[in-house]
Structures are given as structure tokens and as C-alpha cells.
Amino acid sequence: MNNPISDSKINYFYNSLTENELSIVQKLKKVVASFDLLEEKISYSVLYYFSNSRICFIWPASIKSGPKAGVQFGFCNGYLIDDKYGVLEKENRKQVYCITYFTPDQINESILTEYLLNAVAIDQSIYKRKKAK
Numbered sequence: 732m733n734n735p736i737s738d739s740k741i742n743y744f745y746n747s748l749t750e751n752e753l754s755i756v757q758k759l760k761k762v763v764a765s766f767d768l769l770e771e772k773i774s775y776s777v778l779y780y781f782s783n784s785r786i787c788f789i790w791p792a793s794i795k796s797g798p799k800a801g802v803q804f805g806f807c808n809g810y811l812i813d814d815k816y817g818v819l820e821k822e823n824r825k826q827v828y829c830i831t832y833f834t835p836d837q838i839n840e841s842i843l844t845e846y847l848l849n850a851v852a853i854d855q856s857i858y859k860r861k862k863a864k
Contacts, residue, residue, distance in 0.1 A: 740773035744794065747776075751834065752791040755802040758835045759789050762843050766851060783858035786850050790829075798831055805829040806846065811853045816842055 748756060756778070763769060769780040777797070778789040785807040790797045797803065806812055809819055809828025819828040832838055 740776070744773055744776060744778065747793045748791050749793055752793055752802055754835045755832050755838070756789055756791060758838050758840075759802070759804055759832070759843075762838070762840050762847065763787070763789075765844065766847060768851070782851060782854045784854055786854050787847065798829075801831045801833040803829040803831050804843065806850050808850065808853050808857070812846055812849050814846075818842065819846075 745753070760778075763771075763780055766780075768782050769786060770782070772779050772781060774785075774788075775796075776794050779785050780787050787807060788803075788805045790803040790805060792798045792800050792802065805827050806819070806829070807827055809821075809824075810826050812819065812828065814828070818830050820831060821828055830843070
């Protein structure tokens with residue numbers, strides 16, 4: 732059965748995007764889709780991906796309070812990720828780090844997949860520690 736609240740949130744999200752943002756979002760979603768255990772939800776009008784907790788999000792500029800331009804792919808525990816390629820943007824945040832894309836061609840799927848693997852491992856580690864207490 733469809734959830735009308737979720738459907739309206741999804742519709743709002745996609746109807747808010749520019750054509751370029753939609754292309755970027757689709758390519759980012761393709762990378763995230765390779766992680767079967769991640770569940771997609773709309774939260775704060777943005778696509779979030781969960782396992783035990785929030786792992787990452789996709790935040791286009793067209794969505795309120797988002798980036799000024801482009802589409803941000805954010806890691807909720809980005810400060811714990813090994814940023815060996817130096818691509819994460821800290822800005823003024825202590826925990827959430829992002830990568831901002833302005834065109835679909837800027838997305839390096841192998842780097843993003845590597846960072847997502849790291850983010851999922853961090854989520855699993857945090858969950859195991861909390862469960863052990």
C-alpha cells in the first residue's frame with residue numbers, strides 16, 4: 732500500500748529539481764543503490780540513506796536550506812571517514828562532510844563507492860559498540 736505522506740514528500744523532492752540536478756541525483760542514486768542494506772527515506776525534504784543510523788544524504792540546491800548551487804552528497808559521520816583523496820568539504824561543520832557536484836560528469840563513482848564503504852563500516856562499528864554496552 733502506498734503511503735500518501737511519503738509519496739507527497741518524494742514528489743516534492745523530484746518536482747523541486749532542475750534538469751541538471753535531476754541528472755546528478757540519478758547518478759548519485761545509482762552509486763548508492765549498489766549498497767543493498769541502505770534504506771532511502773525523505774527527511775528534511777532531502778534523500779537520506781540509513782542502515783543502523785543516517786549514513787549519507789543527497790541535497791540539491793533547489794531544496795530549501797541546502798547548498799547555494801549544485802548537489803551535495805553528504806556523509807553524516809564524515810569526520811570519521813578517511814579522506815585520502817581530499818574531496819570532502821568540511822565547511823563550518825564538525826561532523827557532516829560533503830562533496831558538492833555541479834555536473835554529473837564530476838562524479839567519480841569509484842571514489843564515492845570507496846567513501847560509502849567506509850561510511851557503512853563506520854555505521855556498523857558504532858552500532859556494534861552501542862549494542863555491546
